[in-house]
Amino acid sequence: MDKAGLSWVPALSREAGPLYLAIADALAADIAAGGLKEGTRLPPQRALAGVLGIDFTTVSRAYNEARTRGLIEGRVGQGTYVKARRKNGGRSSGGGLVDMSMNLPPLFDDPKLIARMWGGIDALEDERGLDLLMRYQAVGGSLPDKTAGAAWLRPRLGEVAAERVLVCPGAQGALLATVSMLAARGDVICAEALTYPGLRSLAAHLGIGFAAVAVDEQGLLPEAFEAACVKHRPKALYCNPTLHNPTTATLSLKRREAVVAIARRHGVAIIEDDAYGALPTNPAPPLAALAPDLVYYVAGLAKCLSPALRIAYLVVPDAVSSVRLEGAIRATAGMASPLSAAVATRWVEDGTADAVLAAIRAEAGRRQRIAAEILPADRVLTNPEAFHLWLTLPAGWTRGEFTARLRTAGISIVTSDAFALANPPEAVRLGLGAAETRHELERSLAVIADLLVQSPAAVNFVV
Numbered sequence: 001m002d003k004a005g006l007s008w009v010p011a012l013s014r015e016a017g018p019l020y021l022a023i024a025d026a027l028a029a030d031i032a033a034g035g036l037k038e039g040t041r042l043p044p045q046r047a048l049a050g051v052l053g054i055d056f057t058t059v060s061r062a063y064n065e066a067r068t069r070g071l072i073e074g075r076v077g078q079g080t081y082v083k084a085r086r087k088n089g090g091r092s093s094g095g096g097l098v099d100m101s102m103n104l105p106p107l108f109d110d111p112k113l114i115a116r117m118w119g120g121i122d123a124l125e126d127e128r129g130l131d132l133l134m135r136y137q138a139v140g141g142s143l144p145d146k147t148a149g150a151a152w153l154r155p156r157l158g159e160v161a162a163e164r165v166l167v168c169p170g171a172q173g174a175l176l177a178t179v180s181m182l183a184a185r186g187d188v189i190c191a192e193a194l195t196y197p198g199l200r201s202l203a204a205h206l207g208i209g210f211a212a213v214a215v216d217e218q219g220l221l222p223e224a225f226e227a228a229c230v231k232h233r234p235k236a237l238y239c240n241p242t243l244h245n246p247t248t249a250t251l252s253l254k255r256r257e258a259v260v261a262i263a264r265r266h267g268v269a270i271i272e273d274d275a276y277g278a279l280p281t282n283p284a285p286p287l288a289a290l291a292p293d294l295v296y297y298v299a300g301l302a303k304c305l306s307p308a309l310r311i312a313y314l315v316v317p318d319a320v321s322s323v324r325l326e327g328a329i330r331a332t333a334g335m336a337s338p339l340s341a342a343v344a345t346r347w348v349e350d351g352t353a354d355a356v357l358a359a360i361r362a363e364a365g366r367r368q369r370i371a372a373e374i375l376p377a378d379r380v381l382t383n384p385e386a387f388h389l390w391l392t393l394p395a396g397w398t399r400g401e402f403t404a405r406l407r408t409a410g411i412s413i414v415t416s417d418a419f420a421l422a423n424p425p426e427a428v429r430l431g432l433g434a435a436e437t438r439h440e441l442e443r444s445l446a447v448i449a450d451l452l453v454q455s456p457a458a459v460n461f462v463v
Contacts, residue, residue, distance in 0.1 A: 006043040027066050039084075099411075106363040152313065172202070175298060178325065196419070368387075
């Protein structure tokens with residue numbers, strides 16, 4: 001037993017913000033570290049307040065905060081107990097070193113933040129009740145969810161009216177609704193020559209063709225976009241101007257302004273996929289901030305917050321397009337999951353979303369530094385704020401041979417074929433976030449670096 005015979009007394013820093021939060025944080029840390037086991041009975045609130053020399057109300061607030069986070073539970077007539085801890089299964093490597101084909105945000109090691117995320121989910125039972133689980137909601141999202149979306153996007157877009165925000169079932173759902181509204185079977189849309197595979201699948205399903213727009217290491221070439229507008233008369237331009245997938249290229253402000261001007265001149269709508277837009281700490285303004293009347297802006301939460309939520313915010317130019325897009329969402333998906341939307345709203349409102357984003361940014365930076373130490377710089381195109389990179393292969397290697405050789409070592413990557421609208425280059429994308437640990441990432445990158453300096457003939461053996 002601890003002080004005064006109590007089962008637990010937190011180690012507190014009086015300089016770590018409000019005392020009630022410090023107590024809740026200490027409780028989360030001790031549970032995560034295994035110092036407090038499931039089912040441990042916590043000290044009565046008055047007894048703990050006496051030992052700590054603080055007001056009873058401070059301890060009461062701390063216990064309420066911990067209960068909101070899902071750390072503890074009260075049992076009538078018995079006291080307060082540590083709840084069962086959730087088991088963390090981690091990310092499966094499929095029996096190999098790591099699957100680097102998926103572009104996932106990196107896992108971070110912050111027990112307090114993890115507990116806070118789960119606590120926000122648990123708190124929805126008290127806040128929203130059974131209606132959250134047993135009622136349909138508005139197709140484009142409830143007003144609180146739209147308002148939270150506008151707040152989340154404010155650092156990038158500035159003030160956006162909640163009425164212009166639609167809550168969609170993931171970025172793919174937002175893209176399906178938008179593309180199907182703007183283009184019909186047989187129409188053409190422009191896209192970067194290397195583009196998001198999900199868009200390629202979606203367009204093929206809808207019978208919509210592509211006009212590939214050339215790119216360089218800085219992203220989409222405005223002059224190539226203009227040439228495509230003249231030749232193909234496209235219905236829309238789809239682009240990923242910030243931390244482009246797969247190359248991580250980011251368009252300069254000058255190019256963004258040029259793209260907007262060209263689109264206006266030719267009457268072409270823009271679909272801006274800003275999947276990674278929250279990651280840069282000092283981002284260039286989105287196209288939607290430069291031309292809100294022209295751009296359909298898609299901001300998914302999968303890359304900057306949680307892939308499990310499957311929520312994306314779609315900011316539309318006007319009320320007419322909002323109504324039409326609600327109809328498209330209704331026809332293709334019905335609505336976004338109210339439960340996922342409620343979790344996202346809770347995290348945005350209580351600051352958890354900002355904390356998770358900061359943790360992802362920090363871990364992505366660490367992993368980029370690992371990659372920079374191991375991989376040859378002349379073969380890598382990346383950005384220190386991204387968690388993927390584009391690797392060009394040396395002479396002698398084809399992307400198919402390189403990928404097959406890595407597969408025998410238990411490492412999965414994605415070749416340029418998945419992204420290329422025409423003429424795939426000899427290059428591959430590596431996702432740095434899928435590895436469960438940095439050590440696992442180091443081991444996998446070391447295998448890749450070693451393979452790059454060998455010739456295909458040296459590693460292939462056929463009899």
